[in-house]
Amino acid sequence: AQSVTQPDIHITVSEGASLELRCNYSYGATPYLFWYVQSPGQGLQLLLKYFSGDTLVQGIKGFEAEFKRSQSSFNLRKPSVHWSDAAEYFCAVGAGQAGTALIFGKGTTLSVSS
């Protein structure tokens, strides 16, 4: 069965600094990988996804993520963080088969300091 680990529970970054949120997955075949963001009082919003092809994927709000099969990782990055990026971020993995649901990590809370 697939699983997701987000090693960092809470990260604080200065506004304008770069960001990297870590995600490691466990799955025997090529996974489908996602990053979602959850702002206070709002639903989960898809940032980006990886299915196949180019291992560097671009998402909304200036985020990108890189799939590294050798490290079983799918880390989320942003070159310059804005105060509005403060939220909770979830990595998720899907098995790529019809009828299977996404499995989410426990999330990383991002705080942005001025």
Added chain:
Amino acid sequence: GAGVSQTPSNKVTEKGKYVELRCDPISGHTALYWYRQSLGQGPEFLIYFQGTGAADDSGLPNDRFFAVRPEGSVSTLKIQRTERGDSAVYLCASSLRGNNSPLHFGNGTRLTVT
């Protein structure tokens, strides 16, 4: 267009009572998912519908939990004999086809069992 709608947004009930949580998916989305999110955790998969049938209910914690989607659109999550441990935010998501199509989440129903 309209997103995924969940009602009520908040529900407080006494231990032992029965509750129903409703989800209106995005029109035309054939796949519907229920997740549960406890404080400090990522969304935990409960059940997945493809059309009217439950394609995967392996995440339901016990037989007190049941969900239906009789016409392939609106879904109701039903919890019998509620326990304090059932307190969580219950999230509904829909997707166009399932099969790892991106999930669109509602804002959730916060259930509190006193």
